[in-house]
Amino acid sequence: MTEQAGKAAAEWTSGHGFLLAALGAAVGLGNIWRFSYVAGENGGGAFIIAYLIAVLALGWPLLVAELAIGRSSRGDAVSAFARIAPARPWRWTGWIGLVAAVAILSYYPVIAGWVANYLWFYIQGTGSQSVGADHAARFQAAIADPVQALSWFFLVMALTIATVAAGVERGIERTCTVLMPVFILLLVLLAGYGLSLDGAGRAMAFLFTPDWNALMKPQTYLAAVGQAFFSIGLGMGVLVTYGSYVPSRQSLPRAALMLVIGDTIIALVAGLMIFPAVFTFGVNPAYGSALAFIALPEVFAAMPGGRWFAIAFFLLLSIAALTSAISLLEVPVAWVVARRGWGRGRAAFVVGSSILALGVPVALGHGILAPSGASEATLLDHVDRVSSDILLPLSAIGVALLVGWAWNAPTARSAAGLSTGRLGLLWHTSMRVAVPLAIGLVMSRGLGWI
Numbered sequence: 001m002t003e004q005a006g007k008a009a010a011e012w013t014s015g016h017g018f019l020l021a022a023l024g025a026a027v028g029l030g031n032i033w034r035f036s037y038v039a040g041e042n043g044g045g046a047f048i049i050a051y052l053i054a055v056l057a058l059g060w061p062l063l064v065a066e067l068a069i070g071r072s073s074r075g076d077a078v079s080a081f082a083r084i085a086p087a088r089p090w091r092w093t094g095w096i097g098l099v100a101a102v103a104i105l106s107y108y109p110v111i112a113g114w115v116a117n118y119l120w121f122y123i124q125g126t127g128s129q130s131v132g133a134d135h136a137a138r139f140q141a142a143i144a145d146p147v148q149a150l151s152w153f154f155l156v157m158a159l160t161i162a163t164v165a166a167g168v169e170r171g172i173e174r175t176c177t178v179l180m181p182v183f184i185l186l187l188v189l190l191a192g193y194g195l196s197l198d199g200a201g202r203a204m205a206f207l208f209t210p211d212w213n214a215l216m217k218p219q220t221y222l223a224a225v226g227q228a229f230f231s232i233g234l235g236m237g238v239l240v241t242y243g244s245y246v247p248s249r250q251s252l253p254r255a256a257l258m259l260v261i262g263d264t265i266i267a268l269v270a271g272l273m274i275f276p277a278v279f280t281f282g283v284n285p286a287y288g289s290a291l292a293f294i295a296l297p298e299v300f301a302a303m304p305g306g307r308w309f310a311i312a313f314f315l316l317l318s319i320a321a322l323t324s325a326i327s328l329l330e331v332p333v334a335w336v337v338a339r340r341g342w343g344r345g346r347a348a349f350v351v352g353s354s355i356l357a358l359g360v361p362v363a364l365g366h367g368i369l370a371p372s373g374a375s376e377a378t379l380l381d382h383v384d385r386v387s388s389d390i391l392l393p394l395s396a397i398g399v400a401l402l403v404g405w406a407w408n409a410p411t412a413r414s415a416a417g418l419s420t421g422r423l424g425l426l427w428h429t430s431m432r433v434a435v436p437l438a439i440g441l442v443m444s445r446g447l448g449w450i
């Protein structure tokens with residue numbers, strides 16, 4: 001990405017190509033693994049209401065902001081901020097994003113490793129794949145085993161490093177353009193199957209009937225904001241880079257809206273696939289970060305030809321996870337390349353291996369480094385929470401303040417393609433106080449600070 005960023009001419013070949021590429025970075029484990037477990041923990045329907053508010057009121061305007069910063073500065077994530085606002089305080093925005101990228105990368109490939117492990121399991125076609133088999137126990141045993149946990153994590157990380165080193169991200173994007181629609185089709189199919197299960201009624205009730213108690217809890221809103229930023233891919237400059245390739249004739253507000261709607265629909269469809277199984281097979285919806293991994297084998301076990309669906313599903317999910325991991329590693333690598341003048345290969349290897357070292361305790365956190373109580377949060381849960389509920393919101397506050405204060409209204413509005421009309425005025429004005437304040441409040445209340 002960075003190589004092309006230097007050349008002003010690099011642009012997406014079509015609006016369609018940009019949308020699918022951005023959707024490729026946005027759609028990942030966040031939509032399947034994270035959305036389902038966070039929704040399950042936060043009361044289902046109440047969480048979904050809070051999530052929709054978070055996506056439309058905060059996700060959409062901030063996505064427009066990140067894309068506008070990228071397109072008008074035509075720079076990578078690090079230099080874009082510096083070009084628009086060279087003054088010191090704004091640098092922190094870039095820094096927080098960088099730290100968040102590294103933190104998320106220390107566990108994202110661990111989860112991707114669980115996906116790859118499942119893929120291998122279904123390819124081999126051995127072991128318990130029948131309905132009612134103890135899928136939870138098998139999964140827990142697999143992630144507790146240090147050899148399995150580490151080797152799958154290393155494999156995913158090695159693939160990520162190799163791809164970033166080669167700088168073939170655009171090749172990956174092209175692959176994305178083909179595979180994304182296949183993945184979505186498969187999801188819809190599996191959700192349709194999920195809805196035929198006995199527990200579908202209870203799943204629908206859980207997902208779409210708000211629990212008023214949960215709606216009153218500040219934690220529900222913090223979880224929703226954190227999940228919205230994670231899933232859209234906000235808060236670390238990935239979309240700044242993507243925005244830098246958007247042709248000036250394309251409408252950013254419309255593209256951003258289609259992206260957030262697409263990303264949300266995919267998460268909801270994934271919910272329709274996972275929760276019927278959760279209720280049919282008596283899994284606790286608040287099971288935690290392993291929820292999707294316990295519920296999905298039940299779906300595949302129950303459906304005719306489930307093994308083949310499982311292979312296709314986990315293969316596509318591995319690819320979706322890989323494209324997201326690549327976009328995350330690109331942030332610190334681009335920074336090192338720009339700062340130190342290193343080659344991409346060296347930067348990817350050094351940065352990637354350092355992150356790999358950080359991820360080792362995370363990968364071992366479900367076995368030899370597991371917390372003493374079975375229901376206690378693991379290291380992975382902690383890093384996941386801190387990055388999404390603190391770092392991403394902080395960085396989003398920085399982006400909003402930068403657009404609101406470092407950029408004057410006419411410049412910002414024209415960069416966003418919102419020069420005329422009330423929406424543009426609302427967008428820029430809200431960046432000054434309303435958006436940062438809302439994020440700050442949700443965060444402080446959710447964490448119990450105020």
Ligand code: TRP
Pocket residue numbers: 025026027028029030031104229230231232233234235236238324325327328
């Ligand atoms: N959005 C991706 C997912 O849902 C993860 C991801 C990729 C991400 N790039 C990001 C999250 C940038 C935050 C910021 O799996």
